[in-house]
Amino acid sequence: MGNSLSIASQRALIRAKLKPGSIIHIFCDFTKPPKDKFCVIVHTDYEEGLLLFFLVNSEIAKFIQNEKRLLICQLPLTRKNYPFFRKETSYLNCAEIRDDLDVEKVITHLINVPQDYKGILLDKDIIEVIQMVNSADTIGRYEKDLIINSLDN
Numbered sequence: 001m002g003n004s005l006s007i008a009s010q011r012a013l014i015r016a017k018l019k020p021g022s023i024i025h026i027f028c029d030f031t032k033p034p035k036d037k038f039c040v041i042v043h044t045d046y047e048e049g050l051l052l053f054f055l056v057n058s059e060i061a062k063f064i065q066n067e068k069r070l071l072i073c074q075l076p077l078t079r080k081n082y083p084f085f086r087k088e089t090s091y092l093n094c095a096e097i098r099d100d101l102d103v104e105k106v107i108t109h110l111i112n113v114p115q116d117y118k119g120i121l122l123d124k125d126i127i128e129v130i131q132m133v134n135s136a137d138t139i140g141r142y143e144k145d146l147i148i149n150s151l152d153n
Contacts, residue, residue: 018110019044020041020147023119037055040056042054052143054096056077058086073133130148133147
């Protein structure tokens with residue numbers, strides 16, 4: 001049985017669900033190589049069409065391991081808490097804020113593939129993200145305030 005809601009209603013429901021802390025799985029054409037990735041939404045502004053997020057990686061890149069200021073911004077996320085991850089431990093890269101995803105394409109994707117909305121970060125992990133963002137020297141003050149205020153609500 002298909003969804004009996006109008007497309008407009010489905011889009012509104014996805015917008016309400018897609019909030020800071022949400023974890024989604026989506027194709028990312030901006031990664032090298034392009035591939036499906038887990039992303040954690042850290043700010044949404046639907047009026048401006050803005051979606052800020054961090055990428056989840058299955059391992060920490062060598063250049064990050066060699067740079068302490070980047071390494072301290074890698075949050076371990078375990079399969080115990082997030083069973084949809086393929087590896088026992090994955091890493092949320094809180095050192096690099098991204099805006100490469102088109103909001104409307106994300107919403108359309110989640111209407112078509114609702115199982116790619118994976119859930120929301122645990123409260124303890126949101127607290128750690130806020131701490132990492134606050135101490136990151138790779139994120140500007142305005143973006144820090146935006147992310148922290150969005151995650152803190």
